[in-house]
Amino acid sequence: MNLSLVVWRQKGAQTPGRFERYEAKDVSPDLSFLELLDVVNEGLITQGIEPIAFDHDCREGICGSCAMMINGLAHGPQPAVATCQLYLRHFKDGETITIEPWRAKPFPILRDLVVDRSAFDRIIQAGGYVSVNTGEAPEANSIPVPKKDADMAMDAAACIGCGACVAACPNASAMLFVAAKVAHLGRLPQGRVEAKQRVDQMVDAMDREGFGNCTNHYECMDACPKAIHVKAIAFMNREYRFPRRKPGT
Amino acid sequence: MPEARVPPGPLPQKWEACRASLKRLSPSDARRYRVLIVGTGLAGASAAATLGEQGFQVESFCFQDSARRAHSIAAQGGINAAKNYPKDGDSIERLFTDTIKGGDFRSREANVYRLAQVSNAIIDQCVAQGVPFAREYDGYLANRSFGGVKVRRTFYARGQTGQQLLLGAYQAMMRQVEAGRVRLHPRTEMLDLVVADGAAKGLVVRDLVSGAITTYGGDAVVLATGGYSTIYYLSTNAMGCNVTATYRAYRRGACFANPCFTQIHPTCIPVGHQHQSKLTLMSESLRNDGRIWVPKRKGDQRSPDQIPDGERDYYLERRYPSYGNLAPRDIASRAAKAVCDEGRGVGPGGQGVYLDFRDALGQLGRRTIEERYGNLFAMYHEITNEDAYAVPMRIYPAPHYVMGGLWVDYNLMSTIPGLFVIGEANFSDHGANRLGASALMQGLADGYFILPLTLTAHLAAHRPRQEGPEHPAFGDARRQVEERTRRLLAVRGKRTVDDFHRELGRLMWDACGMERSREGLTRARAEIPRIREAFWKDVTVLGSGEELNQALEKAGRVADFLEFAELVCQDALHREESCGGHFRVEHQTPDGEAKRDDAHFCYVAAWQFQGDGQPPVLHKEPLTFDAVPLTERSYK
Incomplete structure (x- = not known):
C-alpha cells in the first residue's frame, strides 16, 4: 500500500517546528506503525535527511515509550492499543496520515515526536507507593485479599504511563494517570494505610506540574492503550472528597 | 582464575554464614558513600531503592525517558518462589535442583541455592509493596506451572508480571528519590567505565538530550544493564537493549563469562515480513493449556481444523511424555526447529508450529482461557490478524534472554574491584539454560537481598572517597x-x-x-x-x-x-x-x-580482554556439584 505522512518536525525544544510531507511507497499492510516510521527513516537517511525522532522501545505495548498523535488521535484509531501495536491494515491505501507529538504544556517537546514526560515520574515520587522498606515485609499470605479487589487493583495497575490520557484530554488533565495509581494501591489492604495522604500528595503534584482538571470528557479512557476505566477517577474523587489534612497533622 | 569466594560450610548454611560475617554500615556512615547504578530494571531499581533506604547516596542512570520503562517491564509470565502454597511438594531444595538441572549443570551451585533461599522473601516484599498478584477466591495467592517444572510455584499478575514487579521496584525507588537519597538520570547512557587506581570509580555518560558527555565518580559501580539478545537484530528484547555497558566494562578488565549461552524462547510470533523490527513473545504460561503440534505429513497445506487428530504430531508430548508441552525452553525450541527443518512447519515459509487451545477451550470454556491469557490472545490478534480462539496460534523460537554475562564472584563483584553486576547482566545463576519465571526472581534477589549486603561489606572495607574529573x-x-x-x-x-x-x-x-x-x-x-x-x-x-x-x-x-x-x-x-x-x-x-x-x-568460561586485535585469555572456573549429582538431563 501507499501512504502519505505529514509529520511534525522540530529540531529542538527552543526551535520552531513545522509539518513535512513524506511518501511511503509500496509498504506491506502487515507492518506496525513504528515499522512504517523505520522504513520512512531509512529512506530519509539515504537521502541525507535526518530521521524522524520518536520514543519507542519494547514494541509490544507495555513499556509506554511510544507516544504520538495519529490523525488527531492519541495512539491512532484502534481502541486499546499503543502506537507500537497499531498495524497498517487499519489504514486505507493512499491515505494521508498526520503524525504529531503529544501536545500538552507539562510535556515539552524535545525533538520531533519526542516529549519530556518526567512530570509523571514526579507525580509518582510524591506518593505513588507503599512505604515499606526492603526486608520489612510480613509473610505474603498473612493478609488475604478478596479476588475482586485484587482484580480491580490490577485493572488500574495496568497503566503504562505513556501519557495518552493527557494528550487526548482537552484540558491536558492527568487525572486518569493519577487515579490509576491511587486506585491500584487504594484497592489493596497494603495500600490503605497511606491512602489519604497519597491522594493528597499526588493531586498536589499533578497541579504543580500544570496539568488541567477533569471535566468529564472521557477522552482519556478512549485513548488509553490499556483501556483503564474512568471509574478510577471516580474512586480517586471519593478518596479525595474527605476534608484534607492540615499541614503538620 | 579469580577467586569465586564461595563461603565454606554445607550448602544450606552458606548464605546465612556469609550474611552474618558481612560487615554493615550505620545509616550515618552509609551516607558518606556514593554508589553509581546503571539500569533501572528489576535488578537496578530494587538495588537503588534498597541502598537508598540504607542511607547511601545513589545515582541511578537509564537510557529510557523514565526509569519505569526498563525492559523488565515486558516480562509476561511470572516469578518463581518455593512457597509451596499449593502443597504439591515444593521446597527450596526442589527449586534449587530444578534450576541446576534446568541450567544443564553449568551454573554455580552455591549461587543457585542462595537464589532459591531468597525467593520467598521476594514474594513477601512485592506483596507488601502492593503488587497485584493473581489470587484465588479465598483471597490467597495463586500459582501456576512453567516449563521444566512439575510443581506450581509461579506467581503472576495476569500476563504482565514483569510490569507489576518493576512498578513495585520503581515506586520504591521513587520514594527514595523523594527522600533525596536516590538521584535519577534518565535519558543518560553509560558509554564507558572509569577504572582508577585499580578499582571501578566512575562512569562516562552521554546526556541523550543535550549530547553532553560527562563523568560521574563514586565509591562503587553497579551494572544492571540487562542482556544482549538484540545482537541477533530480531529478538523479543526491546529495541534499546544492548551490550555496551557490559562490553565496555569487559574492555576495562572485567571478565565476560559464557557469552555464547543465549536463550532462544520457543513461543514467539513468527517473522511476518521483511521490515520486521522485533519479535513478540507469547508467554510460556500458554504452554500450561495450549498443545503444540505440526502435521505429520510434510507440506500439508490443509487448514489446521481440517487436520484430524490422527494426522497431527504433538511432538513434545510424543518425545517428552513426562513433561510434554512444558519441556524446558532450549529443548522445546530445538524440537520446533527440527520439525520445521523436516518440512513440517506451518505458516509463511514453513517457519512455525501450532500452539492449539482447542482442547483447553473445550474443557475449561472461553471465559477461563480469557481470564488467564486474554491480553496475550489480544496481542496475537493485533499482530497477526488471526483469532486464536478460533484457529491455533502459530509460534516459532526467537532470541529472548542471555545466560552469559559479566563474571561475578559469590558477592556479585566482577574481576574489577568495586564493579558489581546484577540481574541478566551477570552470568551467575542460570547456567546454560534459564527456566521460565526465574529471571524476575534472580533480578530481584540480586537487587533487594544480595547486593545491598555484599556491596555494603565491600564499601565498609574502604574509606569513602569519590574521584572526580580532575583524576x-x-x-x-x-x-x-x-x-x-x-x-x-x-x-x-x-x-x-x-x-x-x-x-x-x-x-x-x-x-x-x-x-x-x-x-x-x-x-x-x-x-x-x-x-x-x-x-x-x-x-x-x-x-x-x-x-x-x-x-x-x-x-x-x-x-x-x-x-x-x-x-x-x-x-x-x-x-x-x-x-x-x-x-x-x-x-x-x-x-x-x-x-x-x-x-x-x-567450567565457567571467563574471557579476559587483552587489547584490540589480541585474542582474549580464557580463565576456567571449575564447577563442582555436591548436592545434585552430575547426570544426563532428561525430560522424557
Whole structure:
C-alpha cells in the first residue's frame, strides 16, 4: 500500500517546528506503525535527511515509550492499543496520515515526536507507593485479599504511563494517570494505610506540574492503550472528597 | 582464575554464614558513600531503592525517558518462589535442583541455592509493596506451572508480571528519590567505565538530550544493564537493549563469562515480513493449556481444523511424555526447529508450529482461557490478524534472554574491584539454560537481598572517597568516548546503522543461534571483522553529537555488537560440547539431544580482554556439584 505522512518536525525544544510531507511507497499492510516510521527513516537517511525522532522501545505495548498523535488521535484509531501495536491494515491505501507529538504544556517537546514526560515520574515520587522498606515485609499470605479487589487493583495497575490520557484530554488533565495509581494501591489492604495522604500528595503534584482538571470528557479512557476505566477517577474523587489534612497533622 | 569466594560450610548454611560475617554500615556512615547504578530494571531499581533506604547516596542512570520503562517491564509470565502454597511438594531444595538441572549443570551451585533461599522473601516484599498478584477466591495467592517444572510455584499478575514487579521496584525507588537519597538520570547512557587506581570509580555518560558527555565518580559501580539478545537484530528484547555497558566494562578488565549461552524462547510470533523490527513473545504460561503440534505429513497445506487428530504430531508430548508441552525452553525450541527443518512447519515459509487451545477451550470454556491469557490472545490478534480462539496460534523460537554475562564472584563483584553486576547482566545463576519465571526472581534477589549486603561489606572495607574529573583516568576515559563519537559521525558513508545491524543479526542467527557448528562459527568469525570494517567505512550517521540523535545512539551500540559478536562466536567455538541452549551439532546423542562433556567442559568460561586485535585469555572456573549429582538431563 501507499501512504502519505505529514509529520511534525522540530529540531529542538527552543526551535520552531513545522509539518513535512513524506511518501511511503509500496509498504506491506502487515507492518506496525513504528515499522512504517523505520522504513520512512531509512529512506530519509539515504537521502541525507535526518530521521524522524520518536520514543519507542519494547514494541509490544507495555513499556509506554511510544507516544504520538495519529490523525488527531492519541495512539491512532484502534481502541486499546499503543502506537507500537497499531498495524497498517487499519489504514486505507493512499491515505494521508498526520503524525504529531503529544501536545500538552507539562510535556515539552524535545525533538520531533519526542516529549519530556518526567512530570509523571514526579507525580509518582510524591506518593505513588507503599512505604515499606526492603526486608520489612510480613509473610505474603498473612493478609488475604478478596479476588475482586485484587482484580480491580490490577485493572488500574495496568497503566503504562505513556501519557495518552493527557494528550487526548482537552484540558491536558492527568487525572486518569493519577487515579490509576491511587486506585491500584487504594484497592489493596497494603495500600490503605497511606491512602489519604497519597491522594493528597499526588493531586498536589499533578497541579504543580500544570496539568488541567477533569471535566468529564472521557477522552482519556478512549485513548488509553490499556483501556483503564474512568471509574478510577471516580474512586480517586471519593478518596479525595474527605476534608484534607492540615499541614503538620 | 579469580577467586569465586564461595563461603565454606554445607550448602544450606552458606548464605546465612556469609550474611552474618558481612560487615554493615550505620545509616550515618552509609551516607558518606556514593554508589553509581546503571539500569533501572528489576535488578537496578530494587538495588537503588534498597541502598537508598540504607542511607547511601545513589545515582541511578537509564537510557529510557523514565526509569519505569526498563525492559523488565515486558516480562509476561511470572516469578518463581518455593512457597509451596499449593502443597504439591515444593521446597527450596526442589527449586534449587530444578534450576541446576534446568541450567544443564553449568551454573554455580552455591549461587543457585542462595537464589532459591531468597525467593520467598521476594514474594513477601512485592506483596507488601502492593503488587497485584493473581489470587484465588479465598483471597490467597495463586500459582501456576512453567516449563521444566512439575510443581506450581509461579506467581503472576495476569500476563504482565514483569510490569507489576518493576512498578513495585520503581515506586520504591521513587520514594527514595523523594527522600533525596536516590538521584535519577534518565535519558543518560553509560558509554564507558572509569577504572582508577585499580578499582571501578566512575562512569562516562552521554546526556541523550543535550549530547553532553560527562563523568560521574563514586565509591562503587553497579551494572544492571540487562542482556544482549538484540545482537541477533530480531529478538523479543526491546529495541534499546544492548551490550555496551557490559562490553565496555569487559574492555576495562572485567571478565565476560559464557557469552555464547543465549536463550532462544520457543513461543514467539513468527517473522511476518521483511521490515520486521522485533519479535513478540507469547508467554510460556500458554504452554500450561495450549498443545503444540505440526502435521505429520510434510507440506500439508490443509487448514489446521481440517487436520484430524490422527494426522497431527504433538511432538513434545510424543518425545517428552513426562513433561510434554512444558519441556524446558532450549529443548522445546530445538524440537520446533527440527520439525520445521523436516518440512513440517506451518505458516509463511514453513517457519512455525501450532500452539492449539482447542482442547483447553473445550474443557475449561472461553471465559477461563480469557481470564488467564486474554491480553496475550489480544496481542496475537493485533499482530497477526488471526483469532486464536478460533484457529491455533502459530509460534516459532526467537532470541529472548542471555545466560552469559559479566563474571561475578559469590558477592556479585566482577574481576574489577568495586564493579558489581546484577540481574541478566551477570552470568551467575542460570547456567546454560534459564527456566521460565526465574529471571524476575534472580533480578530481584540480586537487587533487594544480595547486593545491598555484599556491596555494603565491600564499601565498609574502604574509606569513602569519590574521584572526580580532575583524576587522569576520568579525563582519559571521557576523551576516548568523545573521540569515538566524533569518529562515528565522521564516516558519512552510504549505509544505515540498521542495515549493518540486520547483516550482523542474520549472521549470528545462522551461525550462533539454535544450532552451532564448527564450520558455521569459523565462517562467522571470519565474517564479523569484515562487517565491522565495512561499518567504519560506510556507515552514515547524520546530525551532530550535541543534540538528541537516536541514530548516533544506535550506531554506538551496533559498533560494540560488531566487536562483541566475535567473542560470542569464539566462546561457542571453544566449547566442544552441547549443553542447554548451546547446541553444537557435532555433539549430540543418537536421538538428537544435547550431549555434555563433563570431563572437559564442566567450567565457567571467563574471557579476559587483552587489547584490540589480541585474542582474549580464557580463565576456567571449575564447577563442582555436591548436592545434585552430575547426570544426563532428561525430560522424557
